[in-house]
Structures are given as C-alpha cells and as structure tokens.
Amino acid sequence: MSQSFAPPDTEIFRTLWGQQEGCCALCGLAMPRDRFGLVHATLWKKQRPTFDHIRPKAAGGSDRADNLQLAHAACNKRKGARV
C-alpha cells in the first residue's frame, strides 16, 4: 500500500493516455488505468503505466509531453536496461 503506485494523474498523463488509447508505447498491449482493475498488486507493479522518455534525459531529453510516452513499468525498465 504505497502512494507511489498511484497512476500519475496529471494533464500530461491524460493527454498521452488518450493519444495512445491506454496502450503501452513499447509493446502495444493495454495498460491498467488503476490498480483496482487487477487482482494482484504485484501485477500492478509490473503493468502500471509509467512515463518513458523517448529521448533519454541523459541524452538531453526534456520532461515535456512531446518527449514522453506511456509504457508498462516492466517494459520501461527493460528498455532502460538496454540503453
């Protein structure tokens, strides 16, 4: 039960969610909007929507909506490990 697992309900989040129709930018599968749609909190930890920087911050990418996309936490982590 941690606040950090709540979806980032910000304007950017809602804009991206609408553009991507709730699908992960990396694998294309649907993401849960909130943890109450899932039976297990562990699933939520892996599948929760997270912000992914299209151009990594380390490479000078910004935090603006045009450099962000939504991806499963697990997909984001996988990508992060690769870069």
Ligand SMILES: [Zn+2]
């Ligand atoms: Zn994904």
